[in-house]
Amino acid sequence: xxxxxxxxxxxxxxxxxxxxxxxxxxxxxxxxxxxxxxxxxxxxxxxxxxxxxxxxxxxxxxxxxxxxxxxxxxxxxxxxxxxxxxxxxxxxxxxxxxxxxxxxxxxxxxxxxxxxxxxxxxxxxxxxxxxxxxxxxx
Amino acid sequence: xxxxxxxxxxxxxxxxxxxxxxxxxxxxxxxxxxxxxxxxxxxxxxxxxxxxxxxxxxxxxxxxxxxxxxxxxxxxxxxxxxxxxxxxxxxxxxxxxxxxxxxxxxxxxxxxxxxxxxxxxxxxxxxxxxxxxxxxxx
Numbered sequence: 416x417x418x419x420x421x422x423x424x425x426x427x428x429x430x431x432x433x434x435x436x437x438x439x440x441x442x443x444x445x446x447x448x449x450x451x452x453x454x455x456x457x458x459x460x461x462x463x464x465x466x467x468x469x470x471x472x473x474x475x476x477x478x479x480x481x482x483x484x485x486x487x488x489x490x491x492x493x494x495x496x497x498x499x500x501x502x503x504x505x506x507x508x509x510x511x512x513x514x515x516x517x518x519x520x521x522x523x524x525x526x527x528x529x530x531x532x533x534x535x536x537x538x539x540x541x542x543x544x545x546x547x548x549x550x551x552x553x
Numbered sequence: 554x555x556x557x558x559x560x561x562x563x564x565x566x567x568x569x570x571x572x573x574x575x576x577x578x579x580x581x582x583x584x585x586x587x588x589x590x591x592x593x594x595x596x597x598x599x600x601x602x603x604x605x606x607x608x609x610x611x612x613x614x615x616x617x618x619x620x621x622x623x624x625x626x627x628x629x630x631x632x633x634x635x636x637x638x639x640x641x642x643x644x645x646x647x648x649x650x651x652x653x654x655x656x657x658x659x660x661x662x663x664x665x666x667x668x669x670x671x672x673x674x675x676x677x678x679x680x681x682x683x684x685x686x687x688x689x690x691x
Contacts, residue, residue, distance in 0.1 A: 420558075420560045420561075420562075421560065421561040421562075421563070421614050421616075421677065421679070422558045422559065422560055422561070423558075423559040423560070423561060423648050424558075424559075424647060424648065425559070426639075426647050426648065458623065458639075458647060460623040460624050460637055461623040461624070461637045461638045461639045461646065461647065462637055462639050463624070463636075463637040463640075464636045464637045464639070464640035464641075465637070465639055465640055466640075469640075471639075472652060474648075474650060474652075476559050478559075485596065485598040485599040486598050486599070486601070498601075498602045499598055499599045499600055499601040499602040499603070500599045501564075501596075501599045501600050501602070501603055501609075501680070501681040501682070502601075502602035502603055502604075502607075502683055503602075503683065504682055504683065504685065508599065508680065509562060509564050509596060509599065509680070510561050510562065510564065510612075510679045510680050512612060512650070512679070512680050514610060514612075514652070514682060539559065541559070541648045541650070542639070542646065542647070542648050542650050543639040544639070544641075544642055544652060545640055545641065545642065547642065
């Protein structure tokens with residue numbers, strides 16, 4: 416392992432009605448609201464081909480997560496047996512990257528509205544990628 | 554935007570027969586070889602429930618990518634019209650995170666063998682997440 420730091424620069428922010436981690440649904444298919452992603456002006460060219468109707472993966476940096484957590488009770492339920500975080504979608508994990516499959520609903524300059532994004536207001540967005548294939552895995 | 558740096562710590566490395574970026578297929582479904590992921594001992598507990606037969610997303614840090622690239626000719630083919638990188642899976646992008654959907658073929662302690670990983674030998678691995686749902690989008 417090298418110790419050289421790998422530094423992420425946010426490319427935008429989530430604007431959402433979800434303001435508290437306790438409000439966020441445990442998975443994106445459980446009723447997360449639509450949200451806006453506001454992309455920084457510096458990345459306008461990178462965002463130029465994002466289109467309403469496209470399915471994309473939004474990668475976020477879950478900045479309130481605990482990076483020292485290696486095992487969890489899934490869904491924060493003590494009744495669920497402990498699992499290693501790489502076998503869960505827990506936000507608490509060594510690199511707290513959120514992976515969200517969403518549909519782009521609307522594009523307004525460098526702001527895009529997406530379906531069903533389970534990230535709280537202000538969450539840094541670090542990448543957007545097209546989904547390859549037509550199915551609905553996330 | 555905050556300027557506070559978000560720092561990634563690799564959780565492991567790819568061990569692959571692919572040693573040169575030019576050898577890597579453009580997408581993981583185009584004949585990438587099986588590869589091993591060697592997880593750092595510090596993250597053994599996080600990896601404890603990874604099992605052969607599971608579909609997972611492997612997130613990598615594509616450390617040879619150009620982070621200043623905002624638009625590309627997809628698949629490095631000048632005949633393809635230029636597109637913003639957020640509408641492509643180009644490795645060259647502001648935060649060069651690779652997203653690879655793979656199947657776990659074998660687990661040997663903290664080393665796991667996976668199908669079809671289009672990342673070159675030595676690539677830092679930054680996260681592993683289970684796929685939710687049964688389909689094959691990547």
